[in-house]
Amino acid sequence: MSGVFFPISETKHLAPGSTCPEVTPGLMRLYNMKFCPYAQRTRLVLAAKRIPNEVVNINLVAKPDWYFARNPLGKVPCLEFDGKVIFESLITCDYLDEVYPSSPMLNSTDPFRKAQDRILIEMFNAVNSNLYKLYRCSLDDESTWKGAIVGIHKGLQIFEDDLAKREIQFFGGQNPGIVDYMIWPWMERLPSLPILSHEMLKVQMENYPSLVKWFDAMKEDDAVKESFISPENHAKFITSFLAGNPEYDMEINK
Amino acid sequence: MSGVFFPISETKHLAPGSTCPEVTPGLMRLYNMKFCPYAQRTRLVLAAKRIPNEVVNINLVAKPDWYFARNPLGKVPCLEFDGKVIFESLITCDYLDEVYPSSPMLNSTDPFRKAQDRILIEMFNAVNSNLYKLYRCSLDDESTWKGAIVGIHKGLQIFEDDLAKREIQFFGGQNPGIVDYMIWPWMERLPSLPILSHEMLKVQMENYPSLVKWFDAMKEDDAVKESFISPENHAKFITSFLAGNPEYDMEINK
Structure with a gap:
C-alpha cells in the first residue's frame, strides 16, 4: 500500500x-x-x-x-x-x-535500543523549547534569541552525531521509527523562523549533512506528507496566534 | 525470598x-x-x-x-x-x-492500563513540583506556599480518587507496581515539610483515606525499606543543601 x-x-x-x-x-x-x-x-x-x-x-x-x-x-x-x-x-x-x-513497528524491539531512542527524544527538548522561545522573543532582546539559537544548534549536533554514527537514513533504520516521528514536528517548523521574523533567525544547517539528507527523505515519507504544513503557513499561523x-x-x- | x-x-x-x-x-x-x-x-x-x-x-x-x-x-x-x-x-x-x-512485573501487560499508569505518573508532577517549591520558599511569601499546598492537594486528590476507584491496596494491585514506586519518593518526603519549616506546611491527609492506607502499606514493602530515609533526615539534608x-x-x- x-x-x-x-x-x-x-x-x-x-x-x-x-x-x-x-x-x-x-x-x-x-x-x-x-x-x-x-x-x-x-x-x-x-x-x-x-x-x-x-x-x-x-x-x-x-x-x-x-x-x-x-x-x-x-x-x-x-x-x-x-x-x-x-x-x-x-x-x-x-x-x-x-x-x-x-x-511498521516504530519502537525498537531491543530494550536497550528502545531506551536509547527514548533518551534521544528527551534530548530533543533542547530544540523544541528554544524554537518556541524564538517564536515569542523580540529581536531587540539579542541575548535571548542568540541563546536560543545556540541551544538549538547544541540539540541538532546531538542528532547529527547520532545519525552519522548509525550510518542509516533514518533514526529508525531503512524507514522512519519512533525518534524520526517524535522530532519531526519541530524540524518541520524550523524553516518558518526566518519567514516569521528575520533572516538572522535562520538556523543554518550546513554543519549537519546527515540531518539535511534526513530532512529531505522525511519530506517524502507518506505519513509526513499527510500532516505537512508549509513553512509559510506555519509562520502565518504563529503570527495570527501571537496577535x-x-x-x-x-x-x-x- | x-x-x-x-x-x-x-x-x-x-x-x-x-x-x-x-x-x-x-x-x-x-x-x-x-x-x-x-x-x-x-x-x-x-x-x-x-x-x-x-x-x-x-x-x-x-x-x-x-x-x-x-x-x-x-x-x-x-x-x-x-x-x-x-x-x-x-x-x-x-x-x-x-x-x-x-x-514482579511492574508495568501492566495490558497496553491501556499501562498507558493509564503512565498518565497518572505524569499527573504526579502536581505534587513533586510543588514539594520542591515548598522546600525553597520563605514563609513570608504566603501566596507562593499557599499556592503550592493547593497544588499538592489537587494532585493527591487525583491519586485518592483513582485508588478508591480501583478498590485495591496498591496502584499495581496486590503488590506495588510502576505507579506506586514512581510516586513513592515524593510521598516519603511529604512528612519532612513540617519538620523542615513550620507546622503550617504540613499536608493534612485526613481527606485521603485510601492514600493513608496505601502509605502505611508501602512503608512495609521490602523495596521501600531498602532506600527509606526518615522525614527527620530528609529535613536535615534539605537544610544542609539550602545552606x-x-x-x-x-x-x-x-
Missing part, C-alpha cells in the same frame, strides 16, 4: 457552543489542533501505521466545555476509542505502537 | 579528584545520589525486582569529571552495565522492567 493516508473525517476547530461529534463505533478518534506539534506526533503515528481514524479539531484558546470530560487537562493530543481515553503525546504514540504491532487571533482553520478551509 | 534487599556495595558521594570505581563485570551499576527522588525511583525498581547491583554515589554539586563520560547531562540516576549506559529515571525503570520480566553544604554522606556514615 502506498500513497498519502488521510483520516476518514476531520472537523473544523470546535469551540464553546459546539457539540461533540458522535463517536463512530470501532473507529479511533484523535482530538487534535492542526498546528500543535505534540498532536502532530500522534497524527504521524496514526498515518505511519495506517490506522483508520477521525480527527476532531479543538480550538485551544476557547475550548468547548465537553472537551474537559474527555481530557481533564484540556490538552491535545487525546485519543478516544471504545469509551476509553488516552492523552500525552508520547503515551498515545507508544500505546498505538503496542496495540497495532503490524508493520491573539489564531487562524486555526486556515489549512482546513483551503 | 523475603527481607530487605541491599545493593552489593555502595560508595560515598564521589567528587572531583576521585577515581571511578572499577566496573564489576556482569553486575548492574547505579549512579545515585542518596537523597535524589528520581534516583530513588530506579533504586526502588532494582530492589523490587531483586536485581543484584552496586551503587556509586555522586556528589551533585561537585561532580567528578569522569562522570560526564557516562552521562553527558551529569544527572542521576544512570545505569551502567556491559559498557552500556542508560539515564532518565522513567527510562531506566522501564528498561529494567523489560529486561528482567521475572516476578550550601549538602550532607550527602549522612545516611552512609550512620
Whole structure:
C-alpha cells in the first residue's frame, strides 16, 4: 500500500457552543489542533501505521466545555476509542505502537535500543523549547534569541552525531521509527523562523549533512506528507496566534 | 525470598579528584545520589525486582569529571552495565522492567492500563513540583506556599480518587507496581515539610483515606525499606543543601 493516508473525517476547530461529534463505533478518534506539534506526533503515528481514524479539531484558546470530560487537562493530543481515553503525546504514540504491532513497528524491539531512542527524544527538548522561545522573543532582546539559537544548534549536533554514527537514513533504520516521528514536528517548523521574523533567525544547517539528507527523505515519507504544513503557513499561523487571533482553520478551509 | 534487599556495595558521594570505581563485570551499576527522588525511583525498581547491583554515589554539586563520560547531562540516576549506559529515571525503570520480566512485573501487560499508569505518573508532577517549591520558599511569601499546598492537594486528590476507584491496596494491585514506586519518593518526603519549616506546611491527609492506607502499606514493602530515609533526615539534608553544604554522606556514615 502506498500513497498519502488521510483520516476518514476531520472537523473544523470546535469551540464553546459546539457539540461533540458522535463517536463512530470501532473507529479511533484523535482530538487534535492542526498546528500543535505534540498532536502532530500522534497524527504521524496514526498515518505511519495506517490506522483508520477521525480527527476532531479543538480550538485551544476557547475550548468547548465537553472537551474537559474527555481530557481533564484540556490538552491535545487525546485519543478516544471504545469509551476509553488516552492523552500525552508520547503515551498515545507508544500505546498505538503496542496495540497495532503490524508493520511498521516504530519502537525498537531491543530494550536497550528502545531506551536509547527514548533518551534521544528527551534530548530533543533542547530544540523544541528554544524554537518556541524564538517564536515569542523580540529581536531587540539579542541575548535571548542568540541563546536560543545556540541551544538549538547544541540539540541538532546531538542528532547529527547520532545519525552519522548509525550510518542509516533514518533514526529508525531503512524507514522512519519512533525518534524520526517524535522530532519531526519541530524540524518541520524550523524553516518558518526566518519567514516569521528575520533572516538572522535562520538556523543554518550546513554543519549537519546527515540531518539535511534526513530532512529531505522525511519530506517524502507518506505519513509526513499527510500532516505537512508549509513553512509559510506555519509562520502565518504563529503570527495570527501571537496577535491573539489564531487562524486555526486556515489549512482546513483551503 | 523475603527481607530487605541491599545493593552489593555502595560508595560515598564521589567528587572531583576521585577515581571511578572499577566496573564489576556482569553486575548492574547505579549512579545515585542518596537523597535524589528520581534516583530513588530506579533504586526502588532494582530492589523490587531483586536485581543484584552496586551503587556509586555522586556528589551533585561537585561532580567528578569522569562522570560526564557516562552521562553527558551529569544527572542521576544512570545505569551502567556491559559498557552500556542508560539515564532518565522513567527510562531506566522501564528498561529494567523489560529486561528482567521475572516476578514482579511492574508495568501492566495490558497496553491501556499501562498507558493509564503512565498518565497518572505524569499527573504526579502536581505534587513533586510543588514539594520542591515548598522546600525553597520563605514563609513570608504566603501566596507562593499557599499556592503550592493547593497544588499538592489537587494532585493527591487525583491519586485518592483513582485508588478508591480501583478498590485495591496498591496502584499495581496486590503488590506495588510502576505507579506506586514512581510516586513513592515524593510521598516519603511529604512528612519532612513540617519538620523542615513550620507546622503550617504540613499536608493534612485526613481527606485521603485510601492514600493513608496505601502509605502505611508501602512503608512495609521490602523495596521501600531498602532506600527509606526518615522525614527527620530528609529535613536535615534539605537544610544542609539550602545552606550550601549538602550532607550527602549522612545516611552512609550512620
